[in-house]
Amino acid sequence: MSDPAIEHEPPEEVFGLLGNRLRVDILRALADGDPPVVFSTLRDKVEERDSGRFNYHLRKLVGTFVRETDAGYELTLAGRRVVGALVAGTYTADATLAATDINDPCPECETAPITASYADDVARLACPHCEEWQIAFTFPPGTLAQYATDELPSALDRWLRTLFEQLTAGFCDNCAGRLDSEFVVEDTPQLVWRCDRCGSQSRTAAATPFVFHPAVQGFLYDNGVDPTTTSSWRLLAAGDIDYDIRDECVSVTYRAGGASIHGYVRADGSVRGIERSDRK
Ligand SMILES: [Zn+2]
Ligand SMILES: [Zn+2]
Structure with a gap:
């Protein structure tokens, strides 16, 4: 079996492509619709009246974050990853959660409750009774906001299993x-x-x-x-x-x-x- 062919673009050029609000809006609009999306629909979605300006910025994304097909435009894997990171809040969100009781006994001392807290992108479960037991793991800040406090223990547990x-x-x-x-x-x-x-x-x-x-x-x-x-x-x-x-x-x-x-x-x-x- 021959090695897969992989072409690498210079990273500073690739990330430089995203330094524009309209381009980020185009990526979000493509993630929002049923791909592929035709030119006029995409332009309507991002509400850009200036067709020339829209076309200029779209062309900049094609080849790296956007794929052009006969039927329209769609996100490449890199484009989907950028949108995924944006909605996960990886670059933008700043979430915190003060220590909140979870009605689960400590695995070390068997005393309930343990506590969950969140700061600097890290979720922390700890026992306030024995102060022996704790676990910490990264959790996307944008996802934290999707769960009510009483849903969090189960969400953190499922996330850990996934990890x-x-x-x-x-x-x-x-x-x-x-x-x-x-x-x-x-x-x-x-x-x-x-x-x-x-x-x-x-x-x-x-x-x-x-x-x-x-x-x-x-x-x-x-x-x-x-x-x-x-x-x-x-x-x-x-x-x-x-x-x-x-x-x-x-x-x-x-x-x-x-x-x-x-x-x-x-x-x-x-x-x-x-x-x-x-x-x-
Ligand atoms: Zn304990
Ligand atoms: Zn890695």
Whole structure:
């Protein structure tokens, strides 16, 4: 198989193309309609009377952010990503949330409630009782505003599961690049996921790929821990976890309902050798 052909435009020129309000409006209008959109409809959508001016700025976007077809204009992947970043508030929003109670017990000390807060693009769940337990993760500021406070715990939980799935599959959550991972051992082993391409780095409990493996989710379900209604942060602390790190492998055991499940997580995030005590 031959290597895929990839042409790179100079980034300063590509981002320079977006330094104009009308061009950003054109991208938003294209995202809003059923593609492809014909010239006159697009011009009406952005309410630009000057056809020459409109055409000039549209032409600047064609080839990078906009694709011209026989049937009209549509966004390229780069164009959709720009609009996605705009609506996610990545460049523009400044959201904060003061510490708010979540009626979920702390995975460490089992005292409720824990709290959720948000600042500087980072969501933080913490226990005010033992001050031992906390997790923090980036969350798009524009998405925070789409949820009422009572919807937030579930939204943050679903977002975390999405992040875990993406990291475990080996894709950078920032740039979709290929991830490398390795173990670091502090109190408990953790997996560090690194993207050389954009410099992004995430840490998860080493058990994360194991806990969200279908066989383990099935085991938990069969033994009284419903993974669909138990928050991801409680699943990661569910049962008793035994860690044993050797040969670039972490051995993980979960116990629930009098049974146990055991397996190995490798440094690349893959899971091997799962065995259940209640299934021979
Ligand atoms: Zn606690
Ligand atoms: Zn990346």
